[in-house]
Amino acid sequence: MNFSARQGAGKWRFGAAGPGGAALVTAATVLCLFSARPEAAQGRRHADFSLENLFGRPPRPHRAARAAKVPLPLPRPPEAPREETEEAKGEPEIVPNIEAPAKPAAPAEQVVPGTPAPSVAPAAPQVSACRQALTEDIAIAPSLPSVHGPGGCGGDDLVRLEAIVLPDKHRVAVSPPATLRCQMAASIADWVRSDVAPLTERLGSEIASLDNFDSFECRGRNRIKGAPLSEHGKANALDVRAFKLADGRSIGLTDRSQPRNLREDVLHNVCARFMTVLGPDSDGYHEDHIHLDQMERRNNYKICQWDVLDPLPSVAPLMPAERPTDAPPREVAKHEGAKGDTAAEEGDKVEEAKPAEAQSAEKEQPASRPRRSAKLKH
Numbered sequence: 001m002n003f004s005a006r007q008g009a010g011k012w013r014f015g016a017a018g019p020g021g022a023a024l025v026t027a028a029t030v031l032c033l034f035s036a037r038p039e040a041a042q043g044r045r046h047a048d049f050s051l052e053n054l055f056g057r058p059p060r061p062h063r064a065a066r067a068a069k070v071p072l073p074l075p076r077p078p079e080a081p082r083e084e085t086e087e088a089k090g091e092p093e094i095v096p097n098i099e100a101p102a103k104p105a106a107p108a109e110q111v112v113p114g115t116p117a118p119s120v121a122p123a124a125p126q127v128s129a130c131r132q133a134l135t136e137d138i139a140i141a142p143s144l145p146s147v148h149g150p151g152g153c154g155g156d157d158l159v160r161l162e163a164i165v166l167p168d169k170h171r172v173a174v175s176p177p178a179t180l181r182c183q184m185a186a187s188i189a190d191w192v193r194s195d196v197a198p199l200t201e202r203l204g205s206e207i208a209s210l211d212n213f214d215s216f217e218c219r220g221r222n223r224i225k226g227a228p229l230s231e232h233g234k235a236n237a238l239d240v241r242a243f244k245l246a247d248g249r250s251i252g253l254t255d256r257s258q259p260r261n262l263r264e265d266v267l268h269n270v271c272a273r274f275m276t277v278l279g280p281d282s283d284g285y286h287e288d289h290i291h292l293d294q295m296e297r298r299n300n301y302k303i304c305q306w307d308v309l310d311p312l313p314s315v316a317p318l319m320p321a322e323r324p325t326d327a328p329p330r331e332v333a334k335h336e337g338a339k340g341d342t343a344a345e346e347g348d349k350v351e352e353a354k355p356a357e358a359q360s361a362e363k364e365q366p367a368s369r370p371r372r373s374a375k376l377k378h
Helices: 005-011 019-034 038-055 084-089 129-133 182-201 260-273 336-353 356-364
Strands: 158-165 171-181 207-214 237-245 250-252 276-278 290-293 303-305
Touching: 129 182, 158 182, 171 182, 171 237, 182 207, 182 237, 182 260, 260 276, 260 303
Parallel strands: 171 207, 276 303
Antiparallel strands: 158 171, 207 237, 237 250, 237 290, 276 290
């Protein structure tokens, strides 16, 4: 197949222009594209908006312009000469504020599978309002951990009441220290500070200690098996037996020999402050001490059962009445060592019962009684 330049020129439509003419056409097209005005691009955007309204086609996304990072200039070296233009005009020199690069955030700790999780420290327990109010100026009562035993025994916000501080800074020891709830300990402290201390001053001495008979003990009421949980089991009760004064005297609250008016004043004070007060003649279990607690009941119902008993009489009571005649005879104990004496007494009674003539006849007859030898025992 023969192919020549002449045949090629006649076959292609470039005509006489040849390849040079095609290059001119391409250059003219490129110039037209670059010489297009910005209004044409804005028209295209309007056209896209109209197409979206007509056909629901979303507009083509435009590339967001990327902000170029312009590096800040380095601070001017101190040895470089100053520019005279700004200083000559008297205007302050503007120093660029160059911020230090932020420290990179610490990488998160990677947890390796199979390793235990890091332990998290438990949050500190919140301090109750009672604990904040019961300061060392009122009582020495360090906090104790919560106790949760069987059947609801124990409780939260427990303290160890060791001493009560009077307004004059004198300490009244609680012997032995009592484990109580904070609210119960605060009630005991207020009672001793406000009521008991003024009462003991009338006796010529100040209170030194409080005799604690029983405080926290996980048990039923009156230590009866199967009984409901006592307030002692909830650390909400205290048994008080006596006050001890600084001069060595002991004031027993159930002691009949103590002044009655003093014990009655204590009765009125505790019944006004505590929800339950049990003493002598209450139930047979509180004859030698006083029970105090802050048990919550419906409508703030209180129980105050304590009989202030009178002192025992100093004179012995009268002898009992005579024995009735129809009563059975009393049994008389017989002793072996006094048989002879008993026989002699019976013989005398028989002689008294004989008539006078028989007694005179017996006297005239000689006595024929054998003599008995007395045996001495060594």
